Amino acid sequence: MGSVKGLKLHGMWASSFCIRVELALKLKGIPYEYVEEDLENKSQMLVHYNPVYKKVPVLIDDGKSIAESMVILEYIEDKWKDYPLLPEDLYMRAKVQFWAKFFDEKLLPSCHSIARIEGEELEKGINELLENVRTLEECLEKDFSGGTPFFHGERPGFLDIVIGASFSAYKAIEEAVGVQLVDPQRVPLLVSWFSALKDLPVFKDTLTPHDKLLCRIKSFREKALKSQRV
Secondary structure, eight states: OOOOTTEEEEEOTTOHHHHHHHHHHHHTTOOOEEEEOOTTSOOHHHHHHOTTTOOSOEEEETTEEEESHHHHHHHHHHHOOSSOSSOSSHHHHHHHHHHHHHIIIIIHHHHHHHTTOOHHHHHHHHHHHHHHHHHHHHHHHHHSOSSOSBTTBSSOOHHHHHHHHHHTTHHHHHHHHTSOOOOTTTOHHHHHHHHHHHTSHHHHHHSOOHHHHHHHHHHHHHHHHHHHHO
């Protein structure tokens, strides 16, 4: 595929929401220009293209801006038909979208929460996260188990992108907080799924390196805990 005129992605290296968009573009073979943003000193271009939320990711397609990762993923899927990310079957498509929403509304907030709390609140947060992880394991077993390595079959699709872009951070969060969040004995399907996912070259090249992410999470956690103790 030749160069896509005027296609730019404004993102930030540690944002799993931006990584989602990059994975979708790469899996579909769509060339794009990446613009790294400093979220503590946002560029005028970012503010111009996303005046409502002023945050990443923002996809610029020939001068037209699309914001919010889920909206961008659906835009990419609708515009570029090669390598479909969503199932053709409408029921399965609805299942994929349901669990993607569950991940964003239940599991991600649990992850973000435990990175900035301690003591009894941390214990409560971990239990909530473990419950959501177990629910996700049950979803994989019930709705997507078919002897294939990914949610969508033999190759990754929409749900693999949505969860995989964030799931890579769990090791860094485990190390930063000092607790096991994903137990292979309790959620073997999820562990097997992620093992297959992270070995794919496109994921290896796109996911944030562990050490770099760990440093950021530790710094974030230290600042959050310090502010609470003052």
